[in-house]
Amino acid sequence: MPVVRLVVVSFPRNHFKINSILLRVSVPLIWLYPLCFTFFLIPAVGVCRQISSPYPLGAIHIYYANAAFGHRNSYFYLYNTIAWLTLAILANILLFLKVAKARAQLISFQKSAVSYKAELSITITTVVMILFYVINGGFIIMYVLYYGTSSYFSFLVIVKAFANDAQTCVVPWIFYLTHPVFKKKAISGDLVFSTSSFKRRINNS
Template identity: 60%
Template sequence: MTRLPSTGIFTAWCATIAPNHWLKLILFFALYFNYLAMSFPFLMPVVRFVIVAFPKSHVRINTNIVRYGVPLTIVFPICFTFYLIPALGVCKQRAAPYPFGAIWIYYINSAFGLRNSFFHLYNLIFWMTVSVIANLLLFYQVRRARSKLIRAQTSGASKKAHTSITITTLAMIAFYVTNGSFLLMYIFYYGTTSYFSYAEIMRPFGNDLQTCVVTWVFYLTHPAFQQRTTSSDLIFSTSSSFRRRAENSVF
């Protein structure tokens, strides 16, 4: 928990308390929400892909995806944080090159001696991979649908929406890679005298940026949020008129 102050009053307070479950809860919720931040962006390309691929039944399909996918996404971080249930939170002195008094909240006595680092790394790789695959399938489906329309039928809003999704996808991938890089630096360099060991300080902020910046990129670039009156379908660049033209072109 590098966002908490690591010197002064906080250090003195930590020195007076024994390991306990309350400190563990701080770390538990930090890890829990980090896993949520990794998984929820995957739903955006999936929902949009369903709209483009199944224009007649996307409401029913996406309703089921949201109904069952969101609860599963909320529950799944427990699979990678369960080892913290018997653990105790402790204020721990940071290893070199951090000076004396630089502390962080960590845990001891975890179930089976498990640690979070590799769970986090494998999740980053998994969610980045499936997000890239989902977006590639989405781009292929959108390009296929647009190729069936004549140039005059392809609206400017549709092109802007497609560009917005592309930029948002690149932002998502960038933050997956960035967080993975910080995590690898922690695994290989923490406790050494290398300057890379200081990268751990930036990792929590990278997790926050993944949640906030991707959302803002989508909001600032998508045409649906640049007009006063818009249809909810425009958010996914699949307006009803666009779908009707695509369906008519098939026949």
């Protein structure tokens, strides 16, 4: 999302063509990209495992065994989160600098209320996405450092699954509630009355 906005600001004349190419390339990659981080799980088997201390006896979770090359999913997930967090922050910094430069070059900067609400919606959605990247990265770091110890940070492993679900649901939910394109346009009563009167005149004539 910040990359699309950055392209619009950087290339105002041919941004539609550039973004079309980006979408044409990125959509197939969305299906292939997860394989880079889960290929080692193909020969693995799912098992029920006792959760380590400080969880009591009987607390289990579903884990995997016999992964290819002995890889662990947590490190791949951590590196992926850091990479996308860094790219999102850099793209937003560049976007902010571009917009600030464009505003400084204009004598008067005017925009409609709909345009302002659209930009505000995308900004809020982007901030929430970055926030979830930080939260997920924090969960992974705590899992790597404290899992199996007596630290109370180990209990945050339970919350991680709910945080992942919240990211999937909350981000599009906020975008849907805040962006004006999803708002129903209200039709004034005067317009409805004039339209109905016009139709009756045509039918009577």
